Amino acid sequence: MGRLIMKIATRLIFALLLCAGAFESLNFAQSKPAADLLITSANVWTVDPSHPKAEAVAVLGDRIVAVGSNAEVDSWRGPRTHVIDAGGKLLLPGFNDAHVHFVSGGLQLDSIQLNDATSKEEFAHRIAERAKNAPNGEWILGGDWDETKWTPPIYPTKELIDPLTRNTPVFVSRYDGHMVLANSVALHLAGITAQTPDPPGGVIVRDAQGNPTGALKDAAMDLAARVIPALSDDQRLRAVRRAMQYAASVGVTSVQNMNPDYADIAVYSRLLERGDLKVRIYAAPLITDVDDQVKIGIRHAFGESFLRIGAVKAYADGSLGSRTAYFYEPFLDQPNTRGLLSDEMHPISLMRNRMMKADAAGLQICTHAIGDEGISTILDLYSEIAKAHGAGDRRFRIEHAQHMAAKDFDRFAQLHVIASVQPYHAIDDGRFAEARIGHDRASRTYAFRTFLNHGVRLAFGTDWDVAPLDPLLTIYAAVTRATLDGKNPNGWFPEQKLSVAEAVEAYTMGSAYAEFQENEKGSITPGKLADMVLLSQDIFTIPSQQIRDTKVLTTILGGRVIWEAHQ
Numbered sequence: 001m002g003r004l005i006m007k008i009a010t011r012l013i014f015a016l017l018l019c020a021g022a023f024e025s026l027n028f029a030q031s032k033p034a035a036d037l038l039i040t041s042a043n044v045w046t047v048d049p050s051h052p053k054a055e056a057v058a059v060l061g062d063r064i065v066a067v068g069s070n071a072e073v074d075s076w077r078g079p080r081t082h083v084i085d086a087g088g089k090l091l092l093p094g095f096n097d098a099h100v101h102f103v104s105g106g107l108q109l110d111s112i113q114l115n116d117a118t119s120k121e122e123f124a125h126r127i128a129e130r131a132k133n134a135p136n137g138e139w140i141l142g143g144d145w146d147e148t149k150w151t152p153p154i155y156p157t158k159e160l161i162d163p164l165t166r167n168t169p170v171f172v173s174r175y176d177g178h179m180v181l182a183n184s185v186a187l188h189l190a191g192i193t194a195q196t197p198d199p200p201g202g203v204i205v206r207d208a209q210g211n212p213t214g215a216l217k218d219a220a221m222d223l224a225a226r227v228i229p230a231l232s233d234d235q236r237l238r239a240v241r242r243a244m245q246y247a248a249s250v251g252v253t254s255v256q257n258m259n260p261d262y263a264d265i266a267v268y269s270r271l272l273e274r275g276d277l278k279v280r281i282y283a284a285p286l287i288t289d290v291d292d293q294v295k296i297g298i299r300h301a302f303g304e305s306f307l308r309i310g311a312v313k314a315y316a317d318g319s320l321g322s323r324t325a326y327f328y329e330p331f332l333d334q335p336n337t338r339g340l341l342s343d344e345m346h347p348i349s350l351m352r353n354r355m356m357k358a359d360a361a362g363l364q365i366c367t368h369a370i371g372d373e374g375i376s377t378i379l380d381l382y383s384e385i386a387k388a389h390g391a392g393d394r395r396f397r398i399e400h401a402q403h404m405a406a407k408d409f410d411r412f413a414q415l416h417v418i419a420s421v422q423p424y425h426a427i428d429d430g431r432f433a434e435a436r437i438g439h440d441r442a443s444r445t446y447a448f449r450t451f452l453n454h455g456v457r458l459a460f461g462t463d464w465d466v467a468p469l470d471p472l473l474t475i476y477a478a479v480t481r482a483t484l485d486g487k488n489p490n491g492w493f494p495e496q497k498l499s500v501a502e503a504v505e506a507y508t509m510g511s512a513y514a515e516f517q518e519n520e521k522g523s524i525t526p527g528k529l530a531d532m533v534l535l536s537q538d539i540f541t542i543p544s545q546q547i548r549d550t551k552v553l554t555t556i557l558g559g560r561v562i563w564e565a566h567q
């Protein structure tokens with residue numbers, strides 16, 4: 001009732017003003033609605049070249065409506081406007097991680113941690129502890145072990161854990177996701193024996209007698225993975241909630257989810273319906289299922305601001321860490337191999353057909369390619385597609401784009417391929433890459449500066465849960481290239497370092513462009529979604545070594561505060 005009276009009163013006043021001819025004198029500032037949120041006294045880095053710095057931002061609903069000085073933006077203040085006094089802290093657009101495995105990330109937050117085990121004994125001990133407490137028959141998964149942190153750095157075998165895990169299947173992944181260690185229980189359940197042949201694109205590692213050691217590489221992992229019981233919807237929902245909460249705490253407001261299960265997308269969709277999605281998601285299911293999206297008629301970036309589909313994720317090869325990235329020349333430290341093309345590339349015509357289909361339907365193609373020949377082969381396919389289907393804004397992507405052949409930078413640019421890269425991998429792999437591929441190839445590894453020099457667009461991400469989700473660590477990595485072992489304090493191939501401004505742009509506008517959303521987000525610009533983060537330090541002015549110690553104080557998503565650090 002009160003509301004109705006208000007409405008009538010407002011109309012009357014408005015009519016009176018019109019009658020009195022007073023409309024012209026009505027101050028525009030009084031007629032516009034008040035902002036829901038004002039952020040004042042901030043050090044705003046907008047990533048908008050037309051207006052790079054500002055002091056204050058006004059938000060109405062889920063959109064930014066004004067960016068300027070405190071005085072300019074103050075006209076948006078109303079009696080119910082929530083005001084955040086930023087106290088001079090740095091305000092950036094929310095980080096957009098262009099390559100995550102979101103549900104795996106959520107599951108990892110809760111699973112066995114093996115990555116920081118510094119010896120094989122510690123590795124085995126942690127698995128034994130977990131097995132003691134695991135319900136009978138429940139699989140031990142995850143882990144992210146890294147044998148390069150052990151002395152000597154050799155791959156673990158099942159003998160190490162078999163006596164400790166007699167009733168528990170173990171299937172623990174190497175941190176790069178391209179290799180697992182399975183124990184005898186798991187191998188038995190999967191039916192893997194000395195007689196099992198290596199699948200195309202995979203290796204069952206064997207001892208001198210030909211018996212499986214428990215280590216399974218790439219496509220061979222599937223032989224055991226397929227007998228692992230599927231996640232329940234409830235487990236998945238819990239994982240997504242954990243992942244969202246964590247993303248908010250590190251300032252990630254958008255993620256591009258590579259190879260999600262359809263069941264993951266179903267969970268996102270349920271959360272969206274309830275208004276419970278706390279991160280914007282662009283999901284790229286595997287290209288092996290391309291027919292599904294083609295059938296529905298989905299095109300790239302189909303959906304709404306919180307949930308989009310319309311991309312496919314393909315695999316060209318493996319990883320450097322597992323020596324399965326596909327190179328023109330053999331690995332220096334294992335000259336009998338130059339890596340593997342993935343099973344999706346056997347034969348290459350299989351991949352060509354799927355990509356042609358995806359492109360004809362207007363789907364975006366994102367292809368994992370790491371070794372120089374793997375990348376080159378995908379560029380060949382991309383150029384065939386562009387030729388066959390004509391010019392268009394298709395925004396091909398190569399995920400990782402790690403080890404480039406010198407001849408391919410120009411081609412990368414000409415085809416307008418986006419380099420979707422994960423700088424944290426550079427300071428991680430930088431510890432051992434030269435031993436594997438030598439100085440010359442290493443000089444074109446994580447070659448972010450060379451990409452920019454050639455006019456290639458970068459999108460930044462982490463590959464979480466392969467690497468940490470924290471964007472400040474990624475920016476630190478891109479800016480310092482200081483390897484994790486402390487051996488390159490001035491940067492590993494320092495000529496490839498980026499400036500903080502370039503790194504922030506790749507993480508915001510670059511990633512937004514990579515998902516066709518550069519008009520919706522990626523900068524603090526009036527009209528765009530109000531996704532922003534307030535940081536504890538000014539990463540543009542502090543010594544670059546301190547960037548990784550920077551914390552996110554506040555995360556704002558669509559105008560709502562979804563994270564605040566306890567200070």
Ligand SMILES: [Zn+2]
Nearest residue numbers: 099101258463
């Ligand atoms: Zn990945």
